[in-house]
Amino acid sequence: xxxxxxxxxxxxxxxxxxxxxxxxxxxxxxxxxxxxxxxxxxxxxxxxxxxxxxxxxxxxxxxxxxxxxxxxxxxxxxxxxxxxxxxxxxxxxxxxxxxxxxxxxxxxxxxxxxxxxxxxxxxxxxxxx
Numbered sequence: 001x002x003x004x005x006x007x008x009x010x011x012x013x014x015x016x017x018x019x020x021x022x023x024x025x026x027x028x029x030x031x032x033x034x035x036x037x038x039x040x041x042x043x044x045x046x047x048x049x050x051x052x053x054x055x056x057x058x059x060x061x062x063x064x065x066x067x068x069x070x071x072x073x074x075x076x077x078x079x080x081x082x083x084x085x086x087x088x089x090x091x092x093x094x095x096x097x098x099x100x101x102x103x104x105x106x107x108x109x110x111x112x113x114x115x116x117x118x119x120x121x122x123x124x125x126x127x128x129x
Contacts, residue, residue, distance in 0.1 A: 005112035012105040013064035015098075016057045016077065023054030037091035056080060064109070071116035074109060081106055 022028045032038050044050045056076055063073035081103050088096040110117075 002112060005108055008105040008108035009064050009067070009070065009112075012077075012102060012109060013061045015061075015102055015105070017061035017065065020054045020057030020061055023050060023057070033092050035091070037087070040087070040091060053080060053083075070109065071113050074106065074113065075117075077106060 018028075022030075033041055041050075044053075057080060060073040060076045060080075063069045081099070084099045085096075085103060088094075088099045
């Protein structure tokens, strides 16, 4: 399972690095989406919100590829992936397969470092003595 997790971590790192850098350097020409998806992306672009998202993607990707602070990188990428999934599920379904693939990669990586998140899954807080 460690090998599968490492491969998933590297694949997710490469995907987020490429698409994060593409947000700044525009080396992969992507046509603007139409309809509501285009309006939504336009609002995110004009407000410079996408700059923050692309920056987070690049930082988290570097952490994943360097195998440093992997739980932090996963915590940063989790809301990004949820938003990507929601965007593609609700507004631009053509990108949904890649979004689902990235979510599976995140889960495979998470399984390997889940002990770092153990405190988040406690149903009750234990009082200190």
